Amino acid sequence: MAISPLPVPAQLIVPLAQHIGSPATPVVAAGDTVRMGQRIGEPSGFVSVPIHSPVSGTISGIEKRPGPLGSPITCVIIDNDDNDTPETLPPIPDPKAASAADIRSRIRDCGIAGLGGATFPTHIKLSPPANKPIDTVILNGAECEPCLTADHRMLLEHAAEIVSGLQIFLRVTGARCGIIGIEENKPDAIRLFEERCNKTDIRIVPLQVKYPQGGEKQLISAVLRRTVPSGGLPMDVGVVVQNVGTALAVHHAVVCGKPLYERVVTVTGSAVPNPGNFLVRIGTPVHLLLAHCGANGTDIRKLIIGGPMMGFAQYTDDIPVVRGTSGVLAVGAEESALCTTLPCIRCGRCVAVCPMRLVPSEIGVCCDRRLFDHSGTRDALDCMECGCCAFACPSRIPLVQKIRLVKSEVLAARRKERR
């Protein structure tokens, strides 16, 4: 399903918190006119990025609205004037000639955060401390979540820009080795990139189709055979991993001077008659996406932002598309039925499938018995919540939910200890 632009709605709801770190602070007020790409929120703190207006128009107000993570968030409401009057930053046509610091601030100024879903501010990922040199940049084209195809289409339709993005990353980090990892279920993309990167230093690595191949620790292990230490980051083994969508956005930011105000979203699911990949402005309400794809509100029993393995179920469709929205899944009654849970039968499947080699059933039992200080929870913080354990569990135990609870309790206990 090729990427098609989604019609821009009359009103956009743009949250100020679309990334890991502190939310942006608004620099506009009700009544202000804005242009497409203009800053409407300033970064507040080191781990923060600015927010930009996805359309030109008038600010209607700043208020709390339902957010994709369940709690209400502060949003800038913008009325679209349909002119799309742009405001861009000066392009940097030859990134190799620019300084790494300039490129980094450009990436920050355009609000780029990880578009694979984690939304970590990209400029920070590209600024490791001096004692952690980077020798490899890996582009994550795995897209291991079933049903999502946005990255696949981006690979096919914007190959040149993605390669350009990778080269920008290499320039900024000083890394010598650039790799693009693509799962083997996308042979067309692999072939395309192999042809394109034939004479260059960029290596294309086909990846085994295995969830969660796109998890960065798993990706680094598969591609480079390096193991990121527990509690550590890829920079600890000299690597930076970026999603291919992020690479695309970085190309536009640096070479074209275009801030991040739209992204590709996969809309699919059993309750969606016309699924597809769409270029969507940030702030577009999800119900408009669903309507555009012919999804009838009454058929939808479960609405998931993200993919089926790690996505967030929503209680309303009145939420906006944000920078981290890679997919919208709407499913019917059959797929959203809740299963009865049986006791753990110690079958060991969760242990066998866990990519972080944890013992999910044990953490689940500690949760049930409220033993948050127990030795069984010692590795719980390593859990990446990929969902493999709960998927495999024959007793249908909600393991991820239990592990999340344990994680939050363990972290709360640690914070208390530090005081």
Next chain:
Amino acid sequence: MEQSLTVSSSPHITGRETSSRIMWTVFGALTPAAAASVYLFGVMALNVIVGTILLCVWFEVLANLALRRPLATVTDGSAALTGLLLALTLPPGLSLWFCAVGAFVAIVMTKAVFGGLGQNPFNPAITARVFLLIAFPEPLTRWPVPLQTEETLYGQPVAIQMELDAITAATPLGLISDLGAGTVNALASVADIYIGRMNGSLGETSGILLLLGGVFLLLRRIISWHIPVSFLAGMSLVAGITHLLNPAEYVGIPFHLFTGGALLGAFFMATDYVTSPMFPRGKLLFGLGCGLLTMIIRLWGGYPEGVSFAILLMNAVVPIIDTHTRPAPFGKSVTSPKGGADA
């Protein structure tokens, strides 16, 4: 949006396997062997099998009602499976009163009082079998010969899951004369059996059907190869060495593997999820321990039956095995000490 949306934790899709399907699949894998025993022993066998299964389910219902636990266990197959496994360790023709005692021990004493499904430290079927053997030795070692004594499938009288106590069994001589005819799958030679310690000869049909059932479970990924292979390897190690050192005294490996509860134990009892280790290295240790202990008890212990005791003894050390065979988490060279000092 008018109607309500379901909000639940990720993941939003699940695999196809359910605990209930697993248990009924294991049950199904045992039915060929059970059917063979009914063919060989007739109504006696049918009574024991059906009776024990129903009694186990009955006690499970009672226990869950009494302890206010959900009644799903009738349909989830766990009690029925315990019943079938227990039945296959009992002699055909055993009075249903003893079967009822066995069912009570298995379901109520070994499982329900410990917390029900998933909580029992010991294998319920094995515990019940051992209890019955020790409490009622005579009825539990009365081995009727199968219906077709003259023309069994492979030329000798067959009995299922039995280890013959030399004193109470059908006469060794009778068996030996039958065994003289060509035997399938390399039973030990006549001389060995005559002189050596007399283990019961397992129905070859059932042995093969148990093996097929076990392989089916392996292919279906219900059990992993670790326990059956290490169990049988442990047995083969002792059997092989003793047979090599003194072939006149000790029978060979195939005989040991196909007699008694070895195949049933290795593929169906020791592999019980709840009472066996969770990690691959632990499973290998567990299976090996079971195999070695089985042989030690068979050759030098007081009982001809080694498998049941071996499995129970190893069940007892499963928690220790699990503690020491945990895999190290990704990115940690060893599991961190309690409290998790890592960032």
